[in-house]
Amino acid sequence: NKPGVISARQFVNWYNSHPNYRHIGELINLPNVKDVIIIGNGNVAIDCARILLKDPKSELCNTDISIDALRQLEKCNIENVTIIGRR
Numbered sequence: 409n410k411p412g413v414i415s416a417r418q419f420v421n422w423y424n425s426h427p428n429y430r431h432i433g434e435l436i437n438l439p440n441v442k443d444v445i446i447i448g449n450g451n452v453a454i455d456c457a458r459i460l461l462k463d464p465k466s467e468l469c470n471t472d473i474s475i476d477a478l479r480q481l482e483k484c485n486i487e488n489v490t491i492i493g494r495r
Contacts, residue, residue, distance in 0.1 A: 412436065416452045423459055423481075425474035433476055439483040449493025457489050 414432060422432035444460055446453050462468055464481040473481075 412441075416446075416448070416456050419456050419459075420452060423473050423477035425476070430476065433480050438480045439485060441484070441486055443488045444486055444490070446489065446491045447493075449491055453491060453493070457491060460484070460486055460489055 412435075414436060418429055418432050419436075421429035444457075446457055459468070459473075459481070464478050464484070468478055468481065
């Protein structure tokens with residue numbers, strides 16, 4: 409339970425509008441995040457990276473992503489996403 413550290417499950421459930429994970433948006437505070445490190449290189453890890461790197465206004469607005477997540481992602485200032493994986 410470190411500040412700024414969340415699981416992929418929490419992140420995915422947040423952007424998919426799971427009611428038990430609405431608070432995750434407040435925990436991650438995307439407008440203040442510049443660098444993201446994703447541990448793992450499976451499908452869910454890559455999905456998380458894709459969501460963080462896509463332009464919400466042109467690439468996510470016509471998807472079923474939650475409105476709350478879309479609004480936060482629109483304010484996102486992420487510059488670097490590093491994926492750490494092993495084979």
